Structures are given as structure tokens and as C-alpha cells.
Amino acid sequence: MPKKPEPLVIGGHYRYTLSSYEPVSITVTVPHLTDDEVAFGVAGVLGESGLADGETASDAWVREHVSGVSSIDELRQAVRAQLEALNSRYADASKPALCAEKLAARLEQDVPASAVAEARATLMDDLKAQVGQAGISLDDALAGMGVPAGTLESMLDGQARAESEKDAALDAMADKLGITVDETELPGLLGFSPKATQELVAQARAHGGLDPVLRRARRKKASDAVVGACSCTYRHESAEEAERRVRMARERRSGWTMPVEAAPQEPPRPEPAQGGARPASRSHLKLV
Incomplete structure (x- = not known):
């Protein structure tokens, strides 16, 4: 395969082009929820609610310590519903990376x-x-x-x-679409609060300039446009694939491993609601 040329440098930045600017087609995998994941989520809620290691939670204990549910079965159903919702969100959240990967395959430099x-x-x-x-x-x-x-x-x-190839492809798409970004758009594009954005901008200017921050936001804006126009199909993870993913997650929990490549993500366990003071013996199941 012939080596691609390096990009031109225009205005102090590399300029890339794509072989096609047509919408990309992606396949999104929806995780399969396993019984082990539900059990892990239930154990997390019970632990946060004060259940000691080795202790078994009865329906009466659950009614007293976990708000909104009256039995172990109800808690299990609530956790399952929450994790299924999180799986759906994870599937949608994978779209930008999948789209950028498809675009990167079209780089001409x-x-x-x-x-x-x-x-x-x-x-x-x-x-x-x-x-x-x-x-x-x-x-x-x-x-x-x-x-x-x-x-x-x-x-x-x-x-x-x-x-770096995904960033280059998004830069090429941003150039093609004529995308620009100003400081007022940074909170929405970067997902920061206005105060945090102001601190980021001040820090960037103190260390040489705002250009890297604006380029990051510009890529996010380009990514949103690409995702919005993409052709997306969904596939459900098989039970065997899910078991392998859960096994990998269990191994990661048992000891730190280096994330050289993106690993399948495990839905987080439900957590007690945050906020005001509450009795030490009472936990609130946060269903989102």
C-alpha cells in the first residue's frame, strides 16, 4: 500500500482532506445485561445502605434501609431497570468514536x-x-x-x-463544513460549567493561548454534525460476549490494568442519591 503524503501546513496548522465527506455508516453494539451485573449492582446498593460483609439482607432489612423498595426482589428489579437504561446510554455514547474511526479511514494524508x-x-x-x-x-x-x-x-x-487520526479526520470535516467556534460555545461543547470554562480559558491563556481549547471544541462540533448525519444500525451483544466482558471487568477490579486499548465498559452500579443530610441507617436508591 503506497504511503500517504503528509498534510500541508496552512496558518500554523496541518490541513487534512478526506476521500469522501458523505455520511458514515456505523454499527452500535447494545450491551447484554447479565445476572452477574445485576447481582453486583444489588450488592453495591446494599453495601452503601450499611449491610455488613457476610450479612444477608432480608426483605425487612431492605424496607428499613433502602428507600423506595420493599423487598429484595423489588430492589433487584429496580437495579435491572437502571442498568438496562445505562446500557442504552452507553450504546448511544459510543457513536462519536465509531463515526470518527470511520472518518479516519478516509484520510488522504x-x-x-x-x-x-x-x-x-x-x-x-x-x-x-x-x-x-x-x-x-x-x-x-x-x-x-x-x-x-x-x-x-x-x-x-x-x-x-x-x-491523532480521528482528530485529523474531524479537523478535515470541520474545514469542509466551515465550522467555527467562539468562547461562548465552550461550556456546551466541552460539557463544563461556565465557571469551570472560565478557569480553563484563563489557564490556557496563561500557558500559551486558547487555540488548543478552541480546536478541541471545534472537533466536538464537527463530531456532533457527523453523528447527526450518520447511518446507524444496532446489534445486541450476545450472552457469550457479555460474559467475556463481565469477566474482564472483574479482572480489572481485582487489580489495576493498563488501558492501552479501549475496553468494553461495565455499567456502574446504582448509587444512593446525593444531597442533603440523611439518617445513617437510611439509604436512597437513585434510579436514573
Whole structure:
């Protein structure tokens, strides 16, 4: 396969083109909800409600400690309904990445090494933040997995190239559609509160300029347009695929693993409602 040319640099930015700007076609997988996931969700609610390890919750205990349900069966049904709704949301949330991946296959230029290096640095920062939240250092996490020192960057190369190609394809679509973005659109496009957006803008200006933030928002605007025009079909995950996904999620919970490639996501367990003060012995099931 012949090597693609590098993009032109115009106005200080790489300029990409696509072989086609027609709407993309994607297939979205709707996760299959397993009994194990429901059981995990029920256990989470019971634990948040004060059930001690090794203790069995009776219907009477549930009525006393979990608001809105009167039995274990009712709690199980409520958790199942919530997780099914979360699965539907997850399926819809996968559309932007699937569309961007399809667009990236249409790139007529190769992404320069500098762009891949920038994407790799971002992935590295995200990885450090993730392991930091787990209370361990990146070096300790890598040592625990038997990953030799100095090899992480090369391990991230594939994902970094994929991410930089998706960004390039969205830039090409934004150019084609004539998409522009101003500061007033940032909260809606980036999903931040106005206050958080102001802080982000101030920080960006203090570190060299607002251009990277505006380009990120422009890609989001282009992505919204591509998703809105795409042809989408749905497939349901098989029971066997779901069992493998749940097994992987269980393994991730038992020990930190490096997310070099996007892993199937497990729906979060239901949580007690947040908010005002409540009695210590009373929990509120939050159904969304």
C-alpha cells in the first residue's frame, strides 16, 4: 500500500482532506445485561445502605434501609431497570468514536510523527492521573504488570496514532463544513460549567493561548454534525460476549490494568442519591 503524503501546513496548522465527506455508516453494539451485573449492582446498593460483609439482607432489612423498595426482589428489579437504561446510554455514547474511526479511514494524508507524539503525551498524562487516583505510582503499576521500564511509550503508539487520526479526520470535516467556534460555545461543547470554562480559558491563556481549547471544541462540533448525519444500525451483544466482558471487568477490579486499548465498559452500579443530610441507617436508591 503506497504511503500517504503528509498534510500541508496552512496558518500554523496541518490541513487534512478526506476521500469522501458523505455520511458514515456505523454499527452500535447494545450491551447484554447479565445476572452477574445485576447481582453486583444489588450488592453495591446494599453495601452503601450499611449491610455488613457476610450479612444477608432480608426483605425487612431492605424496607428499613433502602428507600423506595420493599423487598429484595423489588430492589433487584429496580437495579435491572437502571442498568438496562445505562446500557442504552452507553450504546448511544459510543457513536462519536465509531463515526470518527470511520472518518479516519478516509484520510488522504498521513498523520505526522509530531501529532502522534502529542497524542501519546496526552495519553501518558491521562494514565498517570488514573493510576494516581488509585493511590499508586505509574512505575509501581508497570512493575506490578511486569512491563519493562521505558517501553510504555512504544506500547501507547498504536492508540496514540488512532486518536491523532480521528482528530485529523474531524479537523478535515470541520474545514469542509466551515465550522467555527467562539468562547461562548465552550461550556456546551466541552460539557463544563461556565465557571469551570472560565478557569480553563484563563489557564490556557496563561500557558500559551486558547487555540488548543478552541480546536478541541471545534472537533466536538464537527463530531456532533457527523453523528447527526450518520447511518446507524444496532446489534445486541450476545450472552457469550457479555460474559467475556463481565469477566474482564472483574479482572480489572481485582487489580489495576493498563488501558492501552479501549475496553468494553461495565455499567456502574446504582448509587444512593446525593444531597442533603440523611439518617445513617437510611439509604436512597437513585434510579436514573
